[in-house]
Amino acid sequence: MFLINVIISVYEIVRPIRLHALQKRDLKSRPDTVKYAMTLGGRDIEMHLQKNNGILTKDYSETYYTKDGMLVTTTPEDLDLCYYHGKIVNDSKSSVSMSTCDGLRGYFQTEEQRFLIEPLSQDGDGDHAVSKYEDVNEETPRVCGVTNTSWDESEEGAPPRILKSRSHSSGPTFFQQQKYIEFFLVADNREYKKMDSNLEKLRKRIFEIINYINNVYKEINTFVALTGFEVWTDSDKITVSPVAGETLDRFTQWRNSDLVKRQQHDNAHLIYS
Template identity: 30%
Template sequence: MAVNLEASYRMTASRDLQNAPHHNETAGGTAGTLADEEQASTHNSSSRESTNHNRSNEMHKEITLPSRLVYYLNKESESPYHKLDTKTKDQQKHNKAVHLAQTSFQIEAFGSKFILDLSLNNDLLSSDYVEIQFNEGKEHLNKGGEHCYYHGTIRGVKNSRVAISTCNGLHGMFDDGAHTYTIHPVDLTHNSESTSRPHIIEKAPGSQISKVPNHTDTERKVSEQPFFAQTQWLRRRRKRALNVPRGVFEEMKYVELMIVNDHQMYKKQRSSYIHTSNFAKSVVNIVDSIYKEQLNTRVVLVAVETWTDKDRITIGPDPVKMLHDFSKYRQNHIKQHADAVHLLTNGTFHYKRSSMSFFGGICSTSRGVGVNEYGFLMSMAQQLAQSLAQNLGIQWEPASKKMKPKCDCTENFGGCIMEETGVYHSRRFSKCSIADFKEFLNRGGGLCLFNRPTKLFEVTECGNGYVEPGEECDCGSRTTKHFIQDCFGDCCKKCSLSNGAHCSDGPCCNTSCLFLPREYDCRYAVNECDITEHCTGDSGQCPPNLRKQDGFACDSNQGRCYNGECKTRDNQCKHIWGQSKLKGLFHTGPPQ
């Protein structure tokens, strides 16, 4: 069972939120030109810091022991199991780790019990996905990569959302409609044989926090003046775009994204190339869960590049310079096809915001880029969601625009993703942000978003009778022709073997779901040229059908084995001339 180590253990998250995203910025089309929102006044910046400080005091944490829900033999209901590993039991069949297509976890925290029902996010990685690292200046490419990234829902909770990775404990977030929770292990290292693994779970505040400072009317007028002239056209086009006809927005779109990690990010992840790549994939997995739900857009990873030996550009406090340097690096050195390439850096920007990207730059080799300052998993995902949205033509929303009802989110507690007020763990785009994206598409922007990339992992279908990657068993369904009669239902639940089961079907699997011993006959020889097969002791299936070598003597040395059959002169004549003519063909007596 998942239990809280310290039921009353709660701490503020002010220390963690020092690394949370302050704000995202967008670079304009020419060097050094920023989007119109950059002219936000200084007092708004300071008030945002105050808002972040107040928000941090409301963040709470607990330590919990999550468990994976499994079926035990002869039990109809799920039970908690302390091992969180989601790798399938037949890893020897694959050249890389394969994780369960479906799984469930139970998490107890803040006086509630959450059951997360998950399915592998098969759209996350493209078929051409590669991971790139450097050794003494030489580039090394690894095709594919471990896929342990899930999307799902909270059982029994409508409109809930989950994005979790399971490569090394549970990393990710879940949202029950009232609060957003993030979870990660206390330590990246763990003894798999230990009984449990402590995790830290954090709950974001669920009540609306004032996004607009309590200025006087005079102060508010002064702060809004820089926006007025530049945003009249934006307000007009938003009004037109709110009710656009069905078309490109409703069609599913695909952002083929490449992530680059700088050397400090690599060192931040304990100089582990695998940890660094997995962190980047976890970030994108969360962003994809947001985009697919609200923008009808999937975010598909085509590559993750990690600067394992040194940085390829100068990492400094000026994000504008970094953005332009990174744009040049992409044009000159990155060969992979991508609609956008974003840098994740562990450097610190001396700027009011934590990321920067070119506005409307998607599909452009020179402008489809962004730079993002390091933060914890959820804050990093929010930054990437914001900077990628800028590439997609979505504007920032200052507090003055947020006051307009048409720009508000459908929820009133978590804030909007593109708000310019330091909202932490915001999870929805406002109506005006969605209108921006619709207008961008209807202007002809984002032409590259409509080619669907081939998936690295195809969706499995539990219940079709075929054991596919990510499944340990599949008994089929009684309602279809794919039902496997000799498949033992107690051994296989939801296409995963019950805890303690070795197998679910096959001539080498007994009714107790255990392998039959070696040398047990599982397929008898059908003739002299066939061979009886025996169980191997480590599989429920009988080995492949074997035969004696061609030319082996058979039929009392009157014939020879060929392709598993005993070939004799008589048999060949019967095959050619038929049984009735065989006697006349070889008759040697006097003529009748």
């Protein structure tokens, strides 16, 4: 589930309230912890959120193309990292993955239900729309990807047999071992145009994706960080096909012949329409 271009057809209007005032030291940066309260379906919900400070690798970079096809790679500074994970008070099975950049935008799960939330105004203040996940008509982009990691299915710890328990003497299981994945995302030209050809707008969506993925994977002791993203601003670098397998093959070839020569990463994924 990726939070890009969702259309909420059935939703409830809520007004989240921040439960603590910003201190002077927080005015130039996002606080490490923040609390929000709202009433949803007649139930009071309080979210306790912790800032995800590791969403990017230290060598994070962004790549785009000029109108004449020249590749440009930058290392942006002073990015507004407003991405959080958290829990809902008195709900041990809850999970929250949230952006606070412009209001609340993201995903949260209670013991009973999964929800998406997004602001109804551009400045993010005031009313928000909350929808049950099954009521969302998602125009999410398709995603294909390739990894540097492969497993021999005969090995212990290899999917899908990694869920089997192992003896204490054999050491930690695959899931118990701390893992770190450097993730690289590529957005095709159509996705760029769907974000109004606005790199900052697309960046926020990319960061929301990584924040969500990070929240999911930490349950299996795996930390995912974004090492970079590339936007095909001028034109697609491969032929994007409605057939997912064909697009994956072409993306894999492009990655092996181009991307790996200039960008270190463990996993690369293409977001395309």
